[in-house]
Amino acid sequence: MAPHHIRKYQETDHKRVQDLYSQGMVEHIPATFRHILKLPQTILVLLGVPIALLLVSGSWLLALVSNVTLLVFLWLLARYPWKKYVVICLQTDLADITKSYLSAHGSCFWVAESWGQVAGIVGALPVENAPPGRKQLQLFHLSVALEHRGEGLGKALVMTVLQFARAQGYSEVVLNTSILHPAALTLYQSMGFQKIREYFPDKISRLLDVPTIRLMYSFPSAQEAGR
Known part of the structure; x- marks a missing residue:
């Protein structure tokens, strides 16, 4: 396992962080495409449209072209939400990470460095509309470079967020996946x-x-208080 350490984000990390995040999001496109292909409605369309065209026109070529066209459309559909989300993040919180994550108390952004290179990232911001009586921190943008998967960087970054949350007095850590x-x-x-x-x-x-x-991760003290 390659040695690594986790530290706070620095301005010199900016391009690498953006690239690593973008690459991580793009990796989800093939999985989304495979998921779409397994949907019953997709199977029905991929089978029904070419067969219908073949019966109407008698052309195998037209049926084949229609299937290829449908597959291209489905690939673009699978690609769209990830590309859109990346663009939004690069134009908002990841455009100025220092301002978004390091300029206020109770938030932070970390990088995992391996052999002098940023190999993983994660950020955390307070939840503005948390339920009454609960102080929540939200984990954002956990990503580990493909070549560093399996080295425990993801777990170490999540643990860093949990330790930070506990030290800052948060009762819960939430995230979306x-x-x-x-x-x-x-x-x-x-x-x-x-x-x-x-x-x-x-x-x-x-x-x-x-x-x-x-x-959601609830700290033991928060769990006991809710009993």
């Missing part, structure tokens, strides 16, 4: 996060049947 991130979901749940709800944040996610999963 999806069914398309099974490895991340397994990691979070193995560290004590509990699923509290599933929902579709927009029409595209509902169309693709990709719900967002809300997870």
